[in-house]
Amino acid sequence: xxxxxxxxxxxxxxxxxxxxxxxxxxxxxxxxxxxxxxxxxxxxxxxxxxxxxxxxxxxxxxxxxxxxxxxxxxxxxxxxxxxxxxxxxxxxxxxxxxxxxxxxxxxxxxxxxxxxxxxxxxxxxxxxxxxxxxxxxxxxxxxxxxxxxxxxxxxxxxxxxxxxxxxxxxxxxxxxxxxxxxxxxxxxxxxxxxxxxxxxxxxxxxxxxxxxxxxxxxxxxxxxxxxxxxxxxxxxxxxxxxxxxxxxxxxxxxxxxxxxxxxxxxx
Numbered sequence: 091x092x093x094x095x096x097x098x099x100x101x102x103x104x105x106x107x108x109x110x111x112x113x114x115x116x117x118x119x120x121x122x123x124x125x126x127x128x129x130x131x132x133x134x135x136x137x138x139x140x141x142x143x144x145x146x147x148x149x150x151x152x153x154x155x156x157x158x159x160x161x162x163x164x165x166x167x168x169x170x171x172x173x174x175x176x177x178x179x180x181x182x183x184x185x186x187x188x189x190x191x192x193x194x195x196x197x198x199x200x201x202x203x204x205x206x207x208x209x210x211x212x213x214x215x216x217x218x219x220x221x222x223x224x225x226x227x228x229x230x231x232x233x234x235x236x237x238x239x240x241x242x243x244x245x246x247x248x249x250x251x252x253x254x255x256x257x258x259x260x261x262x263x264x265x266x267x268x269x270x271x272x273x274x275x276x277x278x279x280x281x282x283x284x285x286x287x288x289x290x291x292x293x294x295x296x297x298x299x300x301x302x303x304x305x306x307x308x309x310x311x312x313x314x315x316x317x318x319x320x321x322x323x324x325x326x327x328x329x330x331x332x333x334x335x336x337x338x339x340x341x342x343x344x345x346x347x348x349x350x351x352x353x354x355x356x357x
Contacts, residue, residue: 093176096169097124097189098140102147103166104193107159107210108200110152123192127177130185156206160213167217174224183225190218244290246271256291 101124124140151162170189177185197210244258254271262285269278275292279285 093173094124094140095143096173096176097127098143099147099166100124100163100170100189100193101196102144103151103159103163104196105144105148106151106154107156107163107197108202109156109159123189123196127185127189127192130188156209160209164213171220171224174221178228183228186221186225190221193217242287242290246291246294256289258290260285261287 101121121141121144124144147162147166151159154162174186177189193214197214200207200210202210242258242261244256247255247257249255256269256271256274258267258269259265260267260280260283263280263283265280265282267280269289271291273289276289277286278289280287
């Protein structure tokens with residue numbers, strides 16, 4: 091959909107929220123805002139067409155009850171949200187920020203009853219929160235792409251309890267970071283500088299799982315159910331898990347209790 095028409099629908103439905111007596115106050119202001127935003131968004135909509143669409147939207151909603159006018163504005167904003175990338179120029183959100191400021195400015199010029207003005211401002215505040223969340227997600231996605239584009243060197247090790255961990259350094263500050271194998275491939279951040287990154291090791295883990303699956307299929311075909319004698323030490327460290335370690339600890343505890351009981355019995 092054309093970016094100019096999206097904006098014209100948005101501003102026209104916003105004007106309608108104010109009712110007929112507000113039209114002369116804010117119509118020219120809204121049209122100027124819309125034309126400026128259309129130029130910045132590189133849209134092909136002409137200034138005359140923009141004014142016509144604003145007027146059409148105004149007449150479509152202006153005679154309806156306030157709740158219906160506010161709902162029409164909400165639907166126009168939903169349409170703007172769905173096509174917001176048209177107003178994000180080269181990853182820059184300045185135009186979207188300016189549009190939200192324009193909406194606030196137009197709304198502040200309207201002469202409404204107290205409850206109507208409160209409802210409109212709450213709606214705009216909710217819209218702004220939605221835009222801010224999207225901007226944050228967009229920024230985070232950009233950071234993920236940036237992190238993926240810069241591979242991180244890493245090593246595997248086992249924790250005290252036998253869990254596989256990934257050791258690496260933050261790309262920004264060089265801080266030493268340790269993550270569990272379960273976090274491999276997830277978006278995390280450095281505890282020191284808060285830099286976002288993807289926990290490395292996914293390729294190695296996927297390759298290991300592929301080799302293990304091939305070995306299992308090979309032994310199933312042979313009717314043998316035993317470990318591959320050629321599995322190297324690095325692969326075997328993946329075989330350790332919390333359940334194995336916990337089982338060893340339990341058996342050690344039972345043995346200790348038996349020894350203590352025997353010692354007490356002999357005394």
